[in-house]
Structure formats: structure tokens, C-alpha cells
Amino acid sequence: MQKIVLVAGARPNFVKIAPLWHALSGYDNIDVKIVHTGQHFDEAMSRFFFDDLKLPVPHYNLNINGGSHAEQTGKIMEHFDKVLDHEMPHDVIVTGDVNSTVACALVAVKRGIRTSHVEAGLRSFDRSMPEEINRIVTDSVSDLLFVSEPSGLTNLKHEGIDGEKIHFIGNVMIDSLISINSRIDHSRILENIGVQEHKFGLVTLHRPSNVDSTSRLKELISWLQETANNIPVVFPVHPRTGKRLEKMFAENTAIQNNHSNLKMISPLRYIDFQKLLKSAQFVITDSGGVQEETTWRGVPCITLRNNTERPVTLESGTNYLAGNDLKLAGSIINDCIAGRAKQGRIPELWDGKAASRIAEIIVR
Ligand code: UDP
Numbered sequence: 001m002q003k004i005v006l007v008a009g010a011r012p013n014f015v016k017i018a019p020l021w022h023a024l025s026g027y028d029n030i031d032v033k034i035v036h037t038g039q040h041f042d043e044a045m046s047r048f049f050f051d052d053l054k055l056p057v058p059h060y061n062l063n064i065n066g067g068s069h070a071e072q073t074g075k076i077m078e079h080f081d082k083v084l085d086h087e088m089p090h091d092v093i094v095t096g097d098v099n100s101t102v103a104c105a106l107v108a109v110k111r112g113i114r115t116s117h118v119e120a121g122l123r124s125f126d127r128s129m130p131e132e133i134n135r136i137v138t139d140s141v142s143d144l145l146f147v148s149e150p151s152g153l154t155n156l157k158h159e160g161i162d163g164e165k166i167h168f169i170g171n172v173m174i175d176s177l178i179s180i181n182s183r184i185d186h187s188r189i190l191e192n193i194g195v196q197e198h199k200f201g202l203v204t205l206h207r208p209s210n211v212d213s214t215s216r217l218k219e220l221i222s223w224l225q226e227t228a229n230n231i232p233v234v235f236p237v238h239p240r241t242g243k244r245l246e247k248m249f250a251e252n253t254a255i256q257n258n259h260s261n262l263k264m265i266s267p268l269r270y271i272d273f274q275k276l277l278k279s280a281q282f283v284i285t286d287s288g289g290v291q292e293e294t295t296w297r298g299v300p301c302i303t304l305r306n307n308t309e310r311p312v313t314l315e316s317g318t319n320y321l322a323g324n325d326l327k328l329a330g331s332i333i334n335d336c337i338a339g340r341a342k343q344g345r346i347p348e349l350w351d352g353k354a355a356s357r358i359a360e361i362i363v364r
Pocket residue numbers: 011012015173204236266267268269270271273274286287288289290293
């Protein structure tokens with residue numbers, strides 16, 4: 001038996017490990033264990049994803065959340081080390097760019113366990129983003145690097161990483177999207193929220209550059225309210241953003257969300273969110289995964305960041321980078337409403353088979 005430990009901690013990780021779990025569980029000679037570090041722990045950010053993506057209850061839950069980056073990373077390392085004492089796996093697989101990714105990769109590789117990083121090589125070239133540090137460190141220590149888009153190959157080559165470790169296999173996040181696609185039309189989310197197909201915009205924002213400063217957050221909320229004068233806007237609020245919004249609304253009674261067309265709601269479960277994303281006229285985001293999902297679905301995406309680690313979504317997809325410039329974002333939205341958005345195409349190997357390619361390589 002080849003024992004494999006799959007690590008997940010935060011919402012995007014659940015979407016990425018699901019196809020790996022399903023692909024690896026299909027082998028008789030493989031024993032897969034899921035370790036949930038606990039970074040995201042409430043139902044809306046965790047359990048519902050396990051249900052929607054048909055994942056089993058995690059074999060281990062380390063229950064580590066909150067604290068500074070150092071505290072969180074350190075605690076995850078300490079607790080994950082104990083899991084490895086017990087399991088003694090042949091392989092550890094980490095995905096994405098969160099603290100659990102770098103923490104578990106460091107622990108595994110120092111114990112001499114073959115360590116794979118899925119979604120390797122992505123770079124925003126912005127070291128003020130904690131995710132960028134996590135990506136660089138994880139890639140530099142991992143034994144197998146699974147790359148989702150051509151920029152990943154170029155970046156790893158520039159960093160001098162041995163080409164034998166690198167495999168261009170496609171995008172596991174798109175595997176999940178394809179796997180649930182036939183189920184999303186059962187979702188009643190449009191009716192529940194009160195919006196009509198292709199007649200609303202969808203928003204997700206949680207990156208520090210947009211939500212940590214009150215002045216930026218205030219500017220964003222007023223701009224979204226203005227946008228909602230023309231077209232309904234649905235905003236499932238990430239808990240990180242929710243905390244900051246609560247504080248802002250409590251401190252500044254002059255700014256409140258009393259706009260009936262700006263629908264601020266709780267974070268959505270995966271199937272409902274995919275239904276909204278597919279049905280939106282445009283999406284405004286700072287999420288990494290959402291930039292990829294909109295490109296796959298051909299829905300225009302306006303990214304409120306100065307950079308993206310996923311340049312294929314700009315070059316061949318439907319993504320636009322608007323940075324901090326809300327005037328520019330507004331004019332792109334007008335183009336989308338007028339039917340003048342750019343037409344993208346689906347990037348190479350985003351075909352629903354990335355996880356089976358990874359499984360073949362790991363089992364080989
Ligand atoms: N997502 C979701 N519900 C929401 C918002 C996002 O299911 O209310 C999904 C989205 O489809 C994508 C993933 O969560 O698969 C992205 O997670 P997030 O934006 O938190 O992380 P990032 O991709 O920025 O690391």
C-alpha cells in the first residue's frame with residue numbers, strides 16, 4: 001500500500017483536494033488520508049464544501065485557526081508532525097498558497113517524505129502578499145511541482161528549479177468545477193436572492209489590499225452601491241471582510257448598506273456560488289480561484305488587484321486587471337453590460353483531468 005496524505009486548510013484548498021481525493025481513491029493499492037488543518041472551520045467555509053464535493057469527513061482535524069501568520073504556521077507544523085509520526089506516509093500533497101500549504105510542505109520534506117505541490121509556479125511578483133511568500137517557499141522545497149498554466153513553467157525555470165520535478169498537468173480547481181457542473185442547475189439561489197440570469201453582477205473581496213484599510217473599504221462599498229443603481233450586485237461576504245465591514249459600519253454610522261440592489265449575503269456553498277458565477281453578467285473579485293473559474297465559464301471578470309499570479313486568465317481568458325482604479329472598473333462593467341466584453345478561450349489542459357494526471361505520476 002502506498003500511503004498518501006492530502007492537506008487542506010482553507011476554502012480554496014477543499015476545492016483543489018476534492019478531485020485528487022477522487023482520483024487517488026480509485027487505485028486499490030493507495031491509502032489516502034485527508035488532514036484538515038482547521039484554518040477555515042465554520043460550516044459555510046468548510047463542511048458544506050466537503051458535502052458538495054463528496055469528500056469524506058477529514059481523517060484528522062488539527063483545529064488550528066486565528067493567530068498571527070507565524071503562530072498559525074508554527075502550530076500547524078507542530079501538529080502535522082505528530083500526524084506524520086502516526087501515519088508514516090510515502091507522499092504528502094499540498095495545494096495552493098495558504099499557511100497550511102507552506103507549513104505542511106516544510107514538515108514533510110524535512111522528514112524525507114516525498115512532497116508534491118499542486119498549483120506550483122504561480123507568481124504575482126508582489127512579496128507584500130503573504131500568499132506569494134508561501135508559494136516561493138513551498139515550490140523551493142517540494143519534490144514534485146504540478147503546474148496549472150504556462151507561466152508556472154517559466155517562473156520555475158527562472159528560479160533554477162530542476163525540470164525533472166516539474167509537470168504541466170492542468171488545473172485541479174477546474175476539475176472540481178466540471179465535476180459539479182451537471183448539479184448546479186438544481187440550485188435555487190437566483191430565486192432565493194431575487195436576481196435574474198445575466199442581469200446582475202457578482203462580487204467577492206477578501207484580500208488585505210482591498211479590505212484591511214477602512215478608507216479603501218469605504219470607497220469600495222460606495223462604488224458598489226453606485227454600481228447597484230444600474231444593475232443588482234450580489235456580494236457573498238468572506239468572513240475576513242465581514243469582520244472589517246462590521247467594524248466600519250459600527251464606527252461610521254454615515255456609511256451603511258441600505259441599498260436594496262447591493263445584496264450583501266453570507267459566503268455561499270460551492271454549488272450555489274457556481275450557479276451565480278455562471279449566471280452573472282460580470283464578476284468583480286480579488287480571489288485567485290474566481291479569476292480562473294470565470295475564464296473557464298467565459299464570464300467577464302474584473303480583478304481589483306495590481307497584479308495576478310494567473311496571467312493566462314488575462315492573456316487568453318476573460319479577466320481584466322483594474323488595480324485600484326474604480327473608474328476603469330466602472331467602464332469595463334459598462335462594456336460588459338453593452339455586450340462588448342472580451343471573448344476568452346479555455347486555457348490548455350483545463351479539461352477536468354488534471355487530478356488523474358497527477359495521480360498517474362504519483363503512483364508511477
Ligand atoms: N467560493 C464559494 N463561495 C463563495 C465564494 C467563493 O464557493 O461565497 C469558491 C469559489 O468558487 C472558488 C473558491 O471558493 O472555488 C475560491 O476561494 P477564495 O476566493 O476564498 O480563495 P482564493 O482562490 O482567493 O485563494
